[in-house]
Every structure is written in C-alpha cells, then in structure tokens.
Amino acid sequence: xxxxxxxxxxxxxxxxxxHVALAQDEALTIxxxxxxxxxxxxxxQSSVREIATELGIMSATIEVMDSGALDFVLRxxxxxxxxxxxxxxxxx
Amino acid sequence: xSKRLRRSMLFxxxxxxxxxxxxxxxxxxxxxxxxxDAVAVDQKDAARELVVRALQTLDFGNCELCVxxxxxxxxxxxDDIRALVPARPHVLRLAMVESPEDIIYTDQFIDHCExxxxxxxxxxxxxxxxETARGVTNAAKIAVSxxxxxxxxFGAEDFTHSIQSERTAQGQELLFARSAVVLAARAAxxxxxxxxxxxxxxxxxxxxxxxxxxxxxxxxxxxVHPRQVAIVHDVYRPTSDEVYKAxxxxxxxxxxxxxxxxxxxxxxxxxxxxxxxxxxxIVDIARAAGSGRGVQx
Numbered sequence: 423x424x425x426x427x428x429x430x431x432x433x434x435x436x437x438x439x440x441h442v443a444l445a446q447d448e449a450l451t452i453x454x455x456x457x458x459x460x461x462x463x464x465x466x467q468s469s470v471r472e473i474a475t476e477l478g479i480m481s482a483t484i485e486v487m488d489s490g491a492l493d494f495v496l497r498x499x500x501x502x503x504x505x506x507x508x509x510x511x512x513x514x
Numbered sequence: 515x516s517k518r519l520r521r522s523m524l525f526x527x528x529x530x531x532x533x534x535x536x537x538x539x540x541x542x543x544x545x546x547x548x549x550x551d552a553v554a555v556d557q558k559d560a561a562r563e564l565v566v567r568a569l570q571t572l573d574f575g576n577c578e579l580c581v582x583x584x585x586x587x588x589x590x591x592x593d594d595i596r597a598l599v600p601a602r603p604h605v606l607r608l609a610m611v612e613s614p615e616d617i618i619y620t621d622q623f624i625d626h627c628e629x630x631x632x633x634x635x636x637x638x639x640x641x642x643x644x645e646t647a648r649g650v651t652n653a654a655k656i657a658v659s660x661x662x663x664x665x666x667x668f669g670a671e672d673f674t675h676s677i678q679s680e681r682t683a684q685g686q687e688l689l690f691a692r693s694a695v696v697l698a699a700r701a702a703x704x705x706x707x708x709x710x711x712x713x714x715x716x717x718x719x720x721x722x723x724x725x726x727x728x729x730x731x732x733x734x735x736x737x738v739h740p741r742q743v744a745i746v747h748d749v750y751r752p753t754s755d756e757v758y759k760a761x762x763x764x765x766x767x768x769x770x771x772x773x774x775x776x777x778x779x780x781x782x783x784x785x786x787x788x789x790x791x792x793x794x795x796i797v798d799i800a801r802a803a804g805s806g807r808g809v810q811x
Contacts, residue, residue, distance in 0.1 A: 436532035494571040498564040
C-alpha cells in the first residue's frame with residue numbers, strides 16, 4: 423500500500439526520475455514524459471504497470487521523467503520509488 | 515588451465531546507469547559495481563536495486579563481475595548480500611575487513627543465501643578489502659579464512675587515516691602494509707590487488723604507482739577511471755622477449771610430458787615447476803593482452 427510520496431532516480435542521461443504518490447482515486451495512473459515516448463510509450467507503461475503489480479500496488483499515481491533509461495533502469499527506479507512510498511513516513 | 519587475470523579492477527558507481535552500461539567497453543579484467551563509498555547513504559536501496567537488475571540484464575563480455583558491498587558492521591551489509599547472491603555476481607568484495615571473523619561470518623551468510631536461491635555452495639566468491647591497521651595486522655589470517663576467498667585488496671585512503679598518516683606520492687607510509695597484503699595473499703595462493711590512485715589526471719604518477727605495485731608482487735590494481743585500465747594493462751604486459759622465452763619453456767615442457775622425459779632444460783637452464791608456472795603466467799598475460807601464440811600446458 424502506498425503510504426507517502428517518494429521518488430527515485432535522477433534526470434541524468436540514461437536514467438529516469440520516478441515519482442510515486444497516493445492516488446486521487448482507486449486507480450493506477452501512469453504518466454510518462456520521454457523523448458522516445460512516441461515509439462516506446464506502450465512498452466514503458468507496460469514495464470511500470472508490471473512492477474507495480476508485482477509489488478501489489480493497484481492504486482497510485484506514478485510519474486516517470488525519462489532521460490533515455492533502458493528498460494532495466496526504468497524497472498529498478500520504479501521498484502525503488504514504490505518501495506520507498508510503501509515505507510512509513512518519519513512522523514508515523 | 516589458465517588462471518583468470520585480475521590486472522585491472524574498474525570501480526563503477528553503483529547508482530549511475532550510464533557508467534554501469536558503458537563499463538565493459540573499456541575491457542577491464544574485472545568490473546566492480548560499487549555499493550559502498552560511491553553511493554550516498556540515502557541512495558543505498560536505489561543502487562542495490564539497479565545493480566541487481568544490471569547483473570540480471572546486461573552482457574559484460576569477458577569481464578569478471580564484482581560488487582563491492584558495505585562492511586559487516588553497517589546497516590546495509592545483510593540487505594546487500596540477500597539481494598545480490600541470487601543475481602550471481604562472480605565476486606562480492608567486502609569493504610573494511612579487519613579480522614578472519616568478518617570473512618567467516620560473511621561466508622556463512624552467503625552460503626545461507628545460496629541455499630535459499632538454490633545455488634551450489636561456493637557459487638559466489640569473496641574478496642576481502644583490507645583498509646585499516648588492524649586489517650593489515652591480521653592479513654595472513656584473513657587470507658586463509660575461507661575457501662571462497664579469491665583475492666585480498668588493499669585500500670590506502672582509509673589505511674593512512676587509521677595509522678594517522680597522510681598519503682604521499684612516494685608512498686613510504688604504505689610500503690609495509692602493501693607488502694604485508696602481498697605476502698598474505700601469495701602465501702594463501704590468492705590474488706593481491708593494489709589500492710586505487712585517485713588523481714586521475716596524473717598519468718605519469720599513476721604509471722609509476724602501477725609499476726611499483728607490480729614490482730611488489732600485486733596481481734593487479736583497482737582503477738577509479740576507465741582510462742587507467744589501458745595503463746595498467748600496458749605495465750603488466752610482458753615484453754616480446756619474455757613471451758618468446760616463456761613459450762619455449764612451455765613447448766619444451768609439453769614435449770617432455772609427451773615423451774615421458776624427466777629433467778629438461780632450455781638454453782642450458784634446467785626447467786622445473788616454478789619456472790613452468792612463471793612461463794605459463796607470462797603467456798596467460800600476453801594472451802589476455804592480445805599477443806603471444808598461446809602455448810598452454
């Protein structure tokens with residue numbers, strides 16, 4: 423379950439910056455900004471959705487700012503961002 | 515069978531995708547994906563996840579794949595090993611090893627993770643990084659503390675801090691420690707790997723440092739920049755005369771084995787076990803460097 427906002431990755435070339443936040447509704451919303459989106463958007467969305475599903479996340483807003491990340495990098499950053507967002511916040 | 519060469523071990527920051535992807539292009543003998551000093555404390559989780567997926571995904575060619583993990587007494591040690599063992603790096607390089615117990619404990623932990631991952635015991639090898647006065651004092655015991663151990667490396671920056679000294683260009687403050695690491699490793703039959711040279715713009719200084727390391731008996735050098743790799747290989751490359759003599763020794767030895775001859779000599783010099791082993795090492799290095807005709811016994 424998403425408990426708080428979290429992010430992982432960077433805007434450096436070859437990387438992706440991934441933000442994960444609580445969903446406004448019960449849906450899993452994925453937004454991707456990438457120069458290669460016209461060609462690879464579907465495949466990137468599929469990777470993000472797959473990682474979220476593996477981690478049991480059905481409801482969240484995941485935003486990816488891609489700087490040319492390979493698929494394994496995207497998956498790593500999404501995994502880290504979601505795991506961080508599942509941790510209790512400091513004041514809990 | 516040829517022994518794996520570890521002339522150059524190139525450090526790559528574990529949280530930098532571009533550098534990880536490019537590392538094999540420079541053809542180091544070993545790539546060390548670093549989860550320790552190159553990664554900020556609040557990014558350890560991200561780097562670990564990235565390194566695991568890189569190991570599962572990328573083709574690093576013929577490079578040996580090492581991951582430097584955080585020391586036994588850090589909060590990251592257990593998570594590093596649990597995550598990495600199933601991804602099967604060739605070697606885990608453990609930072610800040612000070613005693614045989616550090617290695618024995620790590621060995622047992624890796625063994626447990628190998629069982630959980632369904633891997634044969636000993637699949638993942640270990641390298642001990644000795645970086646303190648206490649570690650150097652215990653180097654001989656550390657070197658024989660586990661059959662999983664394939665090398666020990668020396669870290670000069672933390673070492674000079676631990677003896678309350680400063681690192682100099684001449685390196686007098688490191689001489690005893692470097693020699694102690696070489697002797698411990700060589701006596702145990704494993705590879706001694708020398709410390710990094712941090713000034714990446716000082717190529718003459720780096721070359722001199724590599725020559726000194728080779729002369730002391732180190733099998734190789736840790737590198738912090740890709741352009742250091744070619745310099746290390748150049749220093750460790752045998753001369754054509756050395757390769758020629760070594761190939762003659764190996765050919766004579768192979769001939770003697772085939773004919774069942776006892777004592778052999780080459781150029782009037784008796785050839786015995788150590789000379790054959792030294793010749794094989796020279797040919798191995800020459801072959802890795804892209805020269806030599808590749809006689810092997």
